[in-house]
Amino acid sequence: xxxxxxxxxxxxxxxxxxxxxxxxxxxxxxxxxxxxxxxxxxxxxxxxxxxxxxxxxxxxxxxxxxxxxxxxxxxxxxxxxxxxxxxxxxxxxxxxxxxxxxxxxxxxxxxxxxxxxxxxxxxxxxxxxxxxxxxxxxxxxxxxxxxxxxxxxxxxxxxxxxxxxxxxxxxxxxxxxxxxxxxxxxxxxxxxxxxxxxxxxxxxxxxxxxxxxxxxxxxxxxxxxxxxxxxxxxxxxxxxxxxxxxxxxxxxxxxxxxxxxxxxxxxxxxxxxxxxxxxxxxxxxxxxxxxxxxxxxxxxxxxxxxxxxxxxxxxxxxxxxxxxxxxxxxxxxxxxxxxxxxxxxxxxxxxxxxxxxxxxxxxxxxxxxxxxxxxxxxxxxxxxxxxxxxxxxxxxxxxxxxxxxxxxxxxxxxxxxxxxxxxxxxxxxxxxxxxxxxx
Amino acid sequence: xxxxxxxxxxxxxxxxxxxxxxxxxxxxxxxxxxxxxxxxxxxxxxxxxxxxxxxxxxxxxxxxxxxxxxxxxxxxxxxxxxxxxxxxxxxxxxxxxxxxxxxxxxxxxxxxxxxxxxxxxxxxxxxxxxxxxxxxxxxxxxxxxxxxxxxxxxxxxxxxxxxxxxxxxxxxxxxxxxxxxxxxxxxxxxxxxxxxxxxxxxxxxxxxxxxxxxxxxxxxxxxxxxxxxxxxxxxxxxxxxxxxxxxxxxxxxxxxxxxxxxxxxxxxxxxxxxxxxxxxxxxxxxxxxxxxxxxxxxxxxxxxxxxxxxxxxxxxxxxxxxxxx
Numbered sequence: 001x002x003x004x005x006x007x008x009x010x011x012x013x014x015x016x017x018x019x020x021x022x023x024x025x026x027x028x029x030x031x032x033x034x035x036x037x038x039x040x041x042x043x044x045x046x047x048x049x050x051x052x053x054x055x056x057x058x059x060x061x062x063x064x065x066x067x068x069x070x071x072x073x074x075x076x077x078x079x080x081x082x083x084x085x086x087x088x089x090x091x092x093x094x095x096x097x098x099x100x101x102x103x104x105x106x107x108x109x110x111x112x113x114x115x116x117x118x119x120x121x122x123x124x125x126x127x128x129x130x131x132x133x134x135x136x137x138x139x140x141x142x143x144x145x146x147x148x149x150x151x152x153x154x155x156x157x158x159x160x161x162x163x164x165x166x167x168x169x170x171x172x173x174x175x176x177x178x179x180x181x182x183x184x185x186x187x188x189x190x191x192x193x194x195x196x197x198x199x200x201x202x203x204x205x206x207x208x209x210x211x212x213x214x215x216x217x218x219x220x221x222x223x224x225x226x227x228x229x230x231x232x233x234x235x236x237x238x239x240x241x242x243x244x245x246x247x248x249x250x251x252x253x254x255x256x257x258x259x260x261x262x263x264x265x266x267x268x269x270x271x272x273x274x275x276x277x278x279x280x281x282x283x284x285x286x287x288x289x290x291x292x293x294x295x296x297x298x299x300x301x302x303x304x305x306x307x308x309x310x311x312x313x314x315x316x317x318x319x320x321x322x323x324x325x326x327x328x329x330x331x332x333x334x335x336x337x338x339x340x341x342x343x344x345x346x347x348x349x350x351x352x353x354x355x356x357x358x359x360x361x362x363x364x365x366x367x368x369x370x371x372x373x374x375x376x377x378x379x380x381x382x383x384x385x386x387x388x389x390x391x392x393x394x395x396x397x398x399x400x401x402x403x404x405x406x407x408x409x410x411x412x413x414x415x416x417x418x419x420x421x422x423x424x425x426x427x428x429x430x431x432x433x434x435x436x437x438x439x
Numbered sequence: 440x441x442x443x444x445x446x447x448x449x450x451x452x453x454x455x456x457x458x459x460x461x462x463x464x465x466x467x468x469x470x471x472x473x474x475x476x477x478x479x480x481x482x483x484x485x486x487x488x489x490x491x492x493x494x495x496x497x498x499x500x501x502x503x504x505x506x507x508x509x510x511x512x513x514x515x516x517x518x519x520x521x522x523x524x525x526x527x528x529x530x531x532x533x534x535x536x537x538x539x540x541x542x543x544x545x546x547x548x549x550x551x552x553x554x555x556x557x558x559x560x561x562x563x564x565x566x567x568x569x570x571x572x573x574x575x576x577x578x579x580x581x582x583x584x585x586x587x588x589x590x591x592x593x594x595x596x597x598x599x600x601x602x603x604x605x606x607x608x609x610x611x612x613x614x615x616x617x618x619x620x621x622x623x624x625x626x627x628x629x630x631x632x633x634x635x636x637x638x639x640x641x642x643x644x645x646x647x648x649x650x651x652x653x654x655x656x657x658x659x660x661x662x663x664x665x666x667x668x669x670x671x672x673x674x675x676x677x678x679x680x681x682x683x684x685x686x687x688x689x690x691x692x693x694x695x696x697x698x699x700x701x702x703x704x705x706x707x708x709x710x711x712x713x714x715x716x717x718x719x720x721x722x723x724x725x726x727x728x729x730x731x732x733x734x735x736x737x738x739x740x741x742x743x744x745x746x747x748x749x750x751x752x753x754x755x756x757x758x759x760x761x762x763x764x
Binding site: 183235238240242243244246247248250251252253254255256257258259261262266372375376379408410411413414417418420421424425428 | 478480523525534535536538540542543546550551552675678685728732733735736738739741742743750
């Protein structure tokens with residue numbers, strides 16, 4: 001009944017467009033030498049344009065002066081990381097190399113993460129493009145050198161950046177909950193998807209950052225569209241209960257996570273988008289990448305806010321999220337709105353994944369690791385409210401970073417989850433939620 | 440490829456203590472979800488509490504009964520902490536709170552700042568001496584052919600499956616009682632139960648405590664044949680228990696037990712066949728570790744397909760299983 005109003009023609013047109021966009025990207029993904037990488041001049045005095053490079057980064061901060069050796073039978077070269085933490089060594093051919101960390105040069109307070117190796121290998125079969133990145137997993141040991149105020153400011157900035165990342169993903173999570181009632185446990189995997197896109201297009205094929213971002217937006221949107229078409233919409237039509245849908249989303253998240261692991265293996269990967277430069281404002285240091293993360297996130301969130309408030313479709317979305325039956329009764333095509341929400345939600349999550357890749361690193365677990373923070377943000381703000389999710393995200397981001405001032409760093413995330421539980425005791429409907437939602 | 444060995448390994452899973460531990464955890468989850476309709480996504484948390492509650496006192500040299508007592512008390516405390524804020528709220532809040540709590544517990548026990556106490560990321564070892572010391576079975580091998588076990592392994596299997604039998608019998612009797620019928624009533628229609636004067640909150644809390652207790656004992660059985668690794672208690676563990684429960688059938692006595700057997704035997708079979716295929720060169724496109732990952736993809740798919748096409752599992756009654764919020 002409602003789908004009749006939503007013309008089949010426009011649906012097919014939209015599908016074709018997204019499909020075409022996807023098809024056009026396939027060659028870019030599988031061809032070994034994308035156009036942008038060819039223009040890249042050889043970065044050293046060596047004749048060869050092949051290089052192995054990486055970034056020495058500890059807790060998102062570049063570390064200068066760490067030595068690294070790249071060696072193969074008959075070849076060896078040594079370099080140290082620059083002020084932006086980056087290092088690069090030109091190599092003579094597409095062969096197998098060992099990348100060895102010079103442990104002597106690690107500055108005080110920077111250690112290899114538990115279980116992380118100081119020798120990484122580059123395989124002969126990995127040379128799809130002219131450069132390969134290898135990164136070591138570092139962790140920061142508590143260093144109480146900075147004054148409390150400096151640390152406070154540094155944490156505040158980090159918290160706001162983390163908050164803006166979370167906000168991108170949690171707004172979609174909250175709207176999907178609001179319009180369909182699903183607690184979508186596979187939303188973290190939509191974030192990981194964005195991160196993997198960033199790594200594949202940016203690090204492997206060397207595409208410039210704006211292109212990477214656009215690809216992530218489009219492919220993310222496409223994934224949301226396809227997901228809704230082949231999975232969620234048919235299940236809704238079958239009249240499946242919400243708990244069933246939730247368990248399906250949990251199974252789906254498990255499937256996606258291990259599919260990612262299958263294809264990109266368990267090693268942490270870095271993507272810096274060519275934005276590794278460091279700014280300093282008094283005590284606060286951050287990379288271009290962090291700044292870009294913040295500016296782009298806030299820009300997109302403002303645009304999304306305008307969409308929700310100023311456009312017909314946006315207002316319809318909020319109406320459906322608020323009260324689906326009432327919206328349907330007043331002539332809103334809820335199926336169409338749900339479709340739009342899946343597309344936008346997945347797209348925003350993919351952007352969040354790109355930003356998370358810039359801000360931290362890429363791994364098969366990156367989205368799942370922040371999934372519970374997203375839920376915390378959404379519950380804190382009020383399930384189903386987009387603005388609530390926004391506020392909740394910034395609060396959670398800041399709490400997580402501040403908790404590192406008093407708690408051991410590996411308990412950062414736990415603090416946010418404690419807040420989530422406390423919030424449910426005190427005000428289960430969240431900051432902006434309405435009481436009857438709790439039921 | 441040695442099909443005989445693959446088959447024997449798979450058969451061994453039928454009676455392995457791990458299978459028993461998961462059956463026990465799934466019986467607990469069946470009390471929560473199957474009979475009462477509680478969405479507990481933190482069974483890994485209960486298992487973790489059971490494991491550390493048993494291992495820490497044992498390592499400190501306390502008598503074995505005190506280790507079990509501490510496990511039980513810790514499990515009870517966890518239920519109260521989880522239940523108080525959420526049992527009055529809509530069902531999915533319990534899901535979010537339980538999954539979060541299980542993760543908080545895992546973060547805390549694996550925190551490097553607690554390494555001296557909990558062993559941090561390395562976990563704990565050697566806690567089963569007290570349990571081995573009360574083994575009444577004389578030294579020697581027991582079993583048939585390739586499926587034979589030494590005295591300790593036999594002892595662990597006996598205790599684990601004994602507990603499963605006891606738990607299944609208790610649940611069977613409880614669910615026939617007025618108390619069990621009230622739980623099912625709450626699952627079907629909370630308001631109707633309330634209007635008949637039942638204190639829904641108290642009943643739900645009792646179910647949470649009982650099911651959680653079974654989960655914690657499962658945690659103890661799970662670590663007896665191995666070392667305690669905090670990494671094992673991630674949310675994937677909870678999803679395994681859910682897969683087992685949904686496979687067998689949620690509100691049934693035999694469902695969790697048969698579900699666990701089928702689950703572990705099929706995991707062992709697929710692993711054996713995939714690894715064998717790689718060694719024999721039939722599957723060059725993947726490595727051994729990738730083959731292990733395929734099993735997780737299959738578990739996820741099985742959970743999805745079961746919930747969509749056969750939510751009642753092998754034994755369940757479709758009418759009885761309510762997924763309503």
